[in-house]
Amino acid sequence: MWIARAKPLLQLQTIRRRCSKSPCYVFSFLTYSDVPHKKSPLQETRMRDRFNLYAKGGDGGNGSTSFRRSRHDRRGKPDGGNGGRGGDVILECSTAVWDFSGLQNHVNAGRGGHGTSKNKIGTRGEDKILQVPIGTVIHLKKGEIPSMVEHCSSADLDPWELPGSLSTDQSEVDQLPSSKNTSMAEKVKSTHVAGHLSSCTEITVDQSIGMNQATRPQSEPTEEIRYNVAELTEEGQRMIVAYGGEGGLGNVCYPNVSMKPKMTKGEVPRVNSIEDEASNDDRSSLRTGLLGSEAVLVLELKSIADVGLVGMPNAGKSTLLGAISRAKPAVGHYAFTTLRPNLGNLNFDDLSITVADIPGLIKGAHQNRGLGHAFLRHIERTKVLAYVVDLAAALDGRKRIPPWEQLKDLVLELEHHQEGLSNRPSLVVANKIDETGAEDVFQELEKRVEGIPIYRVCAVLEEGISEVKAGLKMLVNGDENSSSLNIENIRC
Numbered sequence: 001m002w003i004a005r006a007k008p009l010l011q012l013q014t015i016r017r018r019c020s021k022s023p024c025y026v027f028s029f030l031t032y033s034d035v036p037h038k039k040s041p042l043q044e045t046r047m048r049d050r051f052n053l054y055a056k057g058g059d060g061g062n063g064s065t066s067f068r069r070s071r072h073d074r075r076g077k078p079d080g081g082n083g084g085r086g087g088d089v090i091l092e093c094s095t096a097v098w099d100f101s102g103l104q105n106h107v108n109a110g111r112g113g114h115g116t117s118k119n120k121i122g123t124r125g126e127d128k129i130l131q132v133p134i135g136t137v138i139h140l141k142k143g144e145i146p147s148m149v150e151h152c153s154s155a156d157l158d159p160w161e162l163p164g165s166l167s168t169d170q171s172e173v174d175q176l177p178s179s180k181n182t183s184m185a186e187k188v189k190s191t192h193v194a195g196h197l198s199s200c201t202e203i204t205v206d207q208s209i210g211m212n213q214a215t216r217p218q219s220e221p222t223e224e225i226r227y228n229v230a231e232l233t234e235e236g237q238r239m240i241v242a243y244g245g246e247g248g249l250g251n252v253c254y255p256n257v258s259m260k261p262k263m264t265k266g267e268v269p270r271v272n273s274i275e276d277e278a279s280n281d282d283r284s285s286l287r288t289g290l291l292g293s294e295a296v297l298v299l300e301l302k303s304i305a306d307v308g309l310v311g312m313p314n315a316g317k318s319t320l321l322g323a324i325s326r327a328k329p330a331v332g333h334y335a336f337t338t339l340r341p342n343l344g345n346l347n348f349d350d351l352s353i354t355v356a357d358i359p360g361l362i363k364g365a366h367q368n369r370g371l372g373h374a375f376l377r378h379i380e381r382t383k384v385l386a387y388v389v390d391l392a393a394a395l396d397g398r399k400r401i402p403p404w405e406q407l408k409d410l411v412l413e414l415e416h417h418q419e420g421l422s423n424r425p426s427l428v429v430a431n432k433i434d435e436t437g438a439e440d441v442f443q444e445l446e447k448r449v450e451g452i453p454i455y456r457v458c459a460v461l462e463e464g465i466s467e468v469k470a471g472l473k474m475l476v477n478g479d480e481n482s483s484s485l486n487i488e489n490i491r492c
Contacts, residue, residue: 047098047099047301047339047340047341047375048099048100048101049099049100049300049301049374049375049377049378050100050298050299050300050301050374051100051103051105051298051299051300052105052296052297052298052299053103053105053107053130053241053296053297053298053299054105054106054107054294054295054296054297055089055107055108055109055128055143055241055242055294055295055296055297056089056107056108056109056242056292056293056294056295057086057087057088057089057109057242057243057244057245057292057293057294058085058086058087058088058108058109058110058111058112058125058126058244058245058292059086059111059112059125059244059245059289059290059291059292060083060084060085060086060111060112060125060244060245060246060247060248060289060290060291060292061083061084061085061086061111061112061113061114061115061122061123061125061247061248061289062083062114062115062122062247062248062287062288062289063080063081063082063083063114063115063247063248063249063250063251063253063286063287063288063289064080064081064082064083064114064115064116064117064120064250064251064287065078065080065250065251065287066078066079066080066081066116066117066118066250066251067079067080067251068117068118078250078251078252078254079117079118079119079250079251079252080115080116080117080119080250080251080252081115081116081117081118081119081120081121081122081250081252082115082121082122082247082248082249082250082252082253083112083113083114083115083121083122083247083248083249083250083287083289084112084113084114084115084121084122084123084124084125084247085112085124085125085244085245085246085247086109086110086111086112086124086125086244086245086246086247086289086290086292087109087110087111087112087124087125087126087127087128087244087292088109088127088128088240088242088243088244089107089108089109089127089128089130089240089241089242089295090127090128090129090130090149090238090239090240090241091129091130091132091136091138091146091232091238091239091241091299092129092130092131092132092236092237092238093131093132093133093134093136093232093233093234093235093236093237093238094131094132094133094134094235094236095133095134095235096131097131097132097133098133099133099301099340100132100133100299100301102131103130103132103299107128107130108128109125109126109127109128109242109244109292110125110126110127110128111125112124112125112244112245112247112289113125115247115248115250119250119252121247122247125244129238132232132299133301134232134233134234134235134304135231135232135233135301135302135303135304135381136231136232136299136300136301136302137228137230137231137299137300137301137302138228138229138230138231138232138239138241138297138298138299138300139225139226139227139228139229139297139298139299139300140225140226140229140295140296140297140298141225141296141297141298142294142295142296143241143242143293143294143295143296143297144242144243144293144295145226145229145230146229146230146239146240146241146295147239147240148230148237148238148239148240149238149239149240225298233304241295241297242292242293242294242295243292243293244292244293245289245290245291245292245293246289246290247289247290248286248287248288248289248290249286249287250287251287254286300377301377301378302377302378302380302381303341303343303356303378303379303381304354304381305343305354305355305356305378305379305381305382306353306354306355306382306383306384306476307346307353307354307355307356307382307383307384307385307386307472307476308355308356308358308378308379308382308384308385308386309321309355309356309357309358309386309388310358310361310379310385310386310387310388310410310414311360311361311387311388311389311390311406311410312360312361312362312389312390312393312401312406312409312410313335313336313337313359313360313361313362313370314333314334314335314337314360314390315360315388315389315390315393315406315431316388316390316431316432316459316460317338317357317358317360317388318330318331318337318338318342318357319331319431319459319460320357320388320429320431320457320459320468321342321344321355321357322344322459323459323462323465324344324346324355324465324468324469324472325344325345325346325347325355326344326345327342327343327344327345327357329342329344329357335360336359336360336370336371338357338358338359338360339359339371340359340375341356341357341358341359341375341378342356342357343355343356343357344357346469346472346473348469348473351473351476351477353472353473353476355386355472356378356379356382358375358376358378358379359371359375361373361376361409361410361413362409363401363409363412363413365413365416366413366416366417373413373416373417376413376414376417376418376421377417379421380418380421382424383424383425383475383476384424384425384426384427384472384475384476385422385424385425385426385427385484385485386426386427386428386429386468386472387407387410387426387427387428387429387485388429388431389403389406389407389428389429389430389431389445390403390406390431390432391403391430391431391432391433391435391438391441391442391445392432392435392437392438392441393406394441395435395436395437395438395441396436396437402441403430403441403445404444404445404448404449404490404491404492405492407428407449407485407490408487408490408492411485411486411487411490412487422484422485422486423484423486424484425475425479425482425483425484426452426475426482426483426484426485427452427453427454427455427468427471427472427475428445428449428452428453428454428455428485429455429457429468430442430445430454430455430456430457431457431458431459432458432459433456433457433458433463433464434458434460434461434463442454442456447491448490448491448492449485449489449490449491450489450491451483451486451489452483452484452485452489453471455467455468455471
């Protein structure tokens with residue numbers, strides 16, 4: 001008992017001796033607290049809206065060479081099964097992801113299984129499914145043009161119903177006459193020969209085997225990029241970007257093939273042995289599965305929204321988005337708070353409008369100033385543009401840009417990114433009307449900007465929000481009196 005009570009005293013003596021030797025130990029001891037330290041919030045990461053992807057389909061499995069021997073058949077009958085088809089690389093459109101940060105640059109699908117005896121076909125290679133956000137645009141650097149897959153779930157499908165699986169059962173192959181088997185072997189042989197030309201440029205589609213084959217010679221260059229070859233705009237939409245190779249043939253598909261009898265030591269080989277060796281070479285090439293196709297893609301994300309909010313940094317775009325919708329974007333008292341586009345839904349009784357808030361745009365963004373202007377691709381599909389200007393930018397001696405010059409710079413940057421991007425129905429949201437002197441600036445703005453509606457708003461206090469909602473709804477529905485903002489309509 002007395003030993004357990006004496007332990008705290010011994011610890012105090014140890015602390016006293018250490019304190020006398022090192023005063024830093026006293027400071028560390030006094031600053032200790034049981035309260036967990038609150039970490040500062042991490043900086044918001046940039047959005048990965050452009051991604052380079054190398055995809056390769058799975059190789060086909062090899063066919064089997066096997067003979068079923070019995071008491072009544074001394075030489076045996078072929079019963080080797082075909083190899084399985086390789087897996088495909090598939091892009092699936094999903095709302096669970098918002099950029100390409102979860103993808104890997106190199107993706108390979110599973111290889112098909114090898115055929116076995118007793119006419120057993122090799123297993124089909126596992127597909128590699130990559131989830132991409134809605135609005136993904138595919139640019140092709142090298143490879144085959146992607147193809148669309150119908151909306152279906154493979155969870156409840158029979159293995160024979162999977163895309164690219166064999167349509168003919170092995171029991172049916174046994175019943176085919178020799179002439180049909182010969183044509184089948186010749187067809188697969190030609191497929192194998194064409195499949196080795198994987199670096200060609202001109203590509204044709206063979207519907208019978210479900211994959212593309214090359215037909216142009218290998219000497220031609222393949223450096224050109226084909227833009228906008230495909231896009232994913234609906235949830236659940238699937239696109240095959242790399243096809244799996246077809247499996248090799250088993251010896252059950254070869255006509256008139258039997259196991260050779262063993263030769264004795266003194267027996268002379270037959271005269272047609274050279275022809276037999278040539279036929280064996282052809283059969284070995286048919287047994288080998290085809291290689292999967294390769295593709296080098298550039299994935300680009302273009303957000304699908306009805307309205308795009310465009311404005312200078314710290315103009316109140318994120319605050320406005322939070323006022324007109326239930327979105328909760330990050331808001332700060334410094335420039336470039338928004339580093340990635342934010343989306344919000346503006347719901348009405350008969351209509352739902354998607355609004356996109358993009359990062360701040362400054363003068364010279366096309367020269368890579370600020371955050372650049374690459375993020376403007378997210379408003380290329382919008383129907384309406386809402387220019388958000390700061391009425392208090394040049395008040396009280398602040399060295400910032402007045403709202404009419406803000407509009408001019410915004411229109412110029414939109415045209416530098418894509419010609420005609422500003423030629424769509426637009427309106428102007430004059431924010432921060434609650435500031436002292438902002439009313440006079442608003443009246444001056446109405447004089448300098450003509451032919452476009454201007455709404456006075458205080459996004460923080462949610463003043464004038466209902467009028468902005470009504471104006472956006474009218475423009476999205478296709479108002480005949482709508483007009484776009486041009487440089488000629490701005491007098492600076």
